[in-house]
Amino acid sequence: MTKPLNAALYLSISLAFALGGCKPKAPAAPVDAPVTSAPVAAPPAAPQAAQAPAPVAATPAPAASGASASVAAELDKIAVISKPLPAFPFINYPTSVGEAFQSTKESDFDQLHVIVGNTVHAVEGRFRQITFDLSQAKISQFQAQRDYSKAVQDMGGVKVNTGTPNDDQFVAANGGDSYKLDKKLNYYGNSSSYEVYFLPTPTGRKWMVVMVNDSVVRLIAIEEKQSASSVNIVSxxxxxxxxxxxxxxxxxxxxxxxxxxIRPDGKPAVDEIATLMKKESALHLSVEGHTDNVGNPARNKTLSRERAQAVVQALVSDGIDGTRLSAAGHGADKPLTDNGSDEGRAKNRRVELVKVARG
Known part of the structure; x- marks a missing residue:
């Protein structure tokens, strides 16, 4: 986790990127670098950099697979950043924004959508979205837009979107439903700016989305990764x-x-439970949901119960008698391990099957 950064953030990392006609060689793996900030009244001079590349121009295509291939080809032309980046999620809340005024949404793995060129592009990995009021940060809309955009550019981020969610041509080229597009892109509203930055590094692809309107700042950090390691299917x-x-x-x-x-990759585990219960006709189970300690405790308890109920409903749909099943949600009340790390929180987010004895 980076140190809290104010909206006048300037990173002491020089920008190193360029567009080339072919895929560049990845530089040596970077080492951790300190993140520094400067007072608003006297920000450091902007670092000298190569000429900024034009945004990726991806032509919309009727077929999604063609559009995705075009976007991927353009992204592959962007040079790998040779300088080290701050630790994920790269940028934190301004120090002036108290915890009570911080709105955070995050996941170790999810699918998000960003605009590349004029096309909606799906990205999978971990993400963190922070939202806060300009009044709490004590900065203007102009300053927030300038400082956060420059902070990402100084990290080596390349702006890759030409379309924006409030552009009529973009909306028309992507289905015509502005409400659905706003929701898909986590867009804050028509008065917000929208900038997508791509940060290819030797250790993987990163993204930053910057949205600012006259009252709110929203920043989304994404680190692409595969989900295979999080899938645990038990026979x-x-x-x-x-x-x-x-x-x-x-x-x-x-x-x-x-x-x-339940995500599609969770269904095989439910099928295995159903297989067992069909073989063991006397088996009764309590399905119990658990979460980590991130977020509102009351919401976590409700969510864990709803997830347990979803598993019960899936089993009933697979032909299991509902009288053999019950659901409960414990939220974060019964952790298996400490919630102080990503690995610990991932282990605590689980569904437990508890054997119920019948007299």
């Missing part, structure tokens, strides 16, 4: 063994962020 036999020996088992079934919808 029906393994579930039975754990239930017989311990009376319970923790499963890691993926859900949409802050929702009770």
């Amino acid at each position: 029906a036999g393994a579930i039975k063994s754990e239930l017989d020996s311990k009376g319970h088992i923790a499963l890691y079934i993926n859900f949409d962020t802050d929702k009770a919808a």
Whole structure:
């Protein structure tokens, strides 16, 4: 986690990027670098850099696969940043914005959408979105736009969008429904600016989205990564063994962020539970949801119960008698491990099956 940064943030990292006709060689892996900030009244001089590249121009295509291929080809032309970046999520709340006025949304893995060229582009990985009021930050709309845009550019970020969510041509080229597009892009409203920055590094692709209007700043940091390591599918036999020996088992079934919808990669685990219950007709289970300690405790408890109920409903849809199942939600009340790290929080976000004895 970076140190809290004010909206006049200037990073002591020089900008090193360029567009080329082919994929550049990745530089040596960077080392951690300190992040520095300067007072608003006397910001440091902007670092000298190569001529800023033009935004990626991706032509919209009727077929989604063609558009995605075009976007990927353009992104591959952007040079890898050779200088080290601050630790994810790169930029934090201004120090003047108290915790009570901070609005954070984050996930270790999710799919988000950004604009590249004039096309909506899907990005998968971990993200952190922060939103705060200009009045709390004690800065103007102009200053916030200038300082945050420059901060990302100084890290090496390349602005890649030509279209914006409030542009009629962009809306028309991407389905024509501005409300759906705003929701898909996490766009704050028609009065907001919208800038997407791409940061390719030796360790992977990063993104920053900067949105500013006359009252609110919204910043989204994204780090692309695969989700395979978070998928833990346990066989029906393994579930039975754990239930017989311990009376319970923790499963890691993926859900949409802050929702009770089971993701497609979570369905195989539910199928294994159904397989076991069909073989073991006397087995009764309590399905119990658990979360980490991030967010509102009351909301976490409600969400964990809704997710447990979603698993029960999926099992019933697979042909399991609902009288053999019950659902409960514990929120963050029963952690398996400390919530002080990403790994710990991921382990605590789980669905447990508890064997219910019947007299």
